[in-house]
Amino acid sequence: MPSVILGRVDEFPPGTKKSIRASKTRVLLVNVNGTFYATQSLCTHLSNPLFTGKLQGYHIWCDKHWAAFDVRDGKVIELPEGMEKLEPLKTYPVKVEDSKVIVEVPE
Ligand code: FES
Numbered sequence: 001m002p003s004v005i006l007g008r009v010d011e012f013p014p015g016t017k018k019s020i021r022a023s024k025t026r027v028l029l030v031n032v033n034g035t036f037y038a039t040q041s042l043c044t045h046l047s048n049p050l051f052t053g054k055l056q057g058y059h060i061w062c063d064k065h066w067a068a069f070d071v072r073d074g075k076v077i078e079l080p081e082g083m084e085k086l087e088p089l090k091t092y093p094v095k096v097e098d099s100k101v102i103v104e105v106p107e
Contacts, residue, residue: 025105
């Protein structure tokens with residue numbers, strides 16, 4: 001798993017939700033109260049980008065049909081209306097080293 005530097009910690013203040021390319025994977029990087037999480041960048045429903053959605057606590061809301069996911073583990077919190085099941089988001093390990101935010105992605 002390659003480790004990819006996404007940037008300096010101060011580039012991503014609390015409340016950040018940003019889509020960033022890390023090697024061959026595009027991730028959604030979020031900062032919740034100083035802790036970083038990375039998930040896949042697109043909603044598992046119809047692939048809407050999640051960075052435009054609303055971040056509320058640990059939950060990111062897709063602004064297309066209002067699915068919501070927990071950024072800590074990708075779990076589905078809210079389903080789009082009329083749906084009974086939705087795939088969770090993939091998540092990627094994030095660490096901070098020397099004031100840099102580093103994500104581990106598959107390749
Ligand atoms: S594309 Fe995200 S809820 Fe439909």
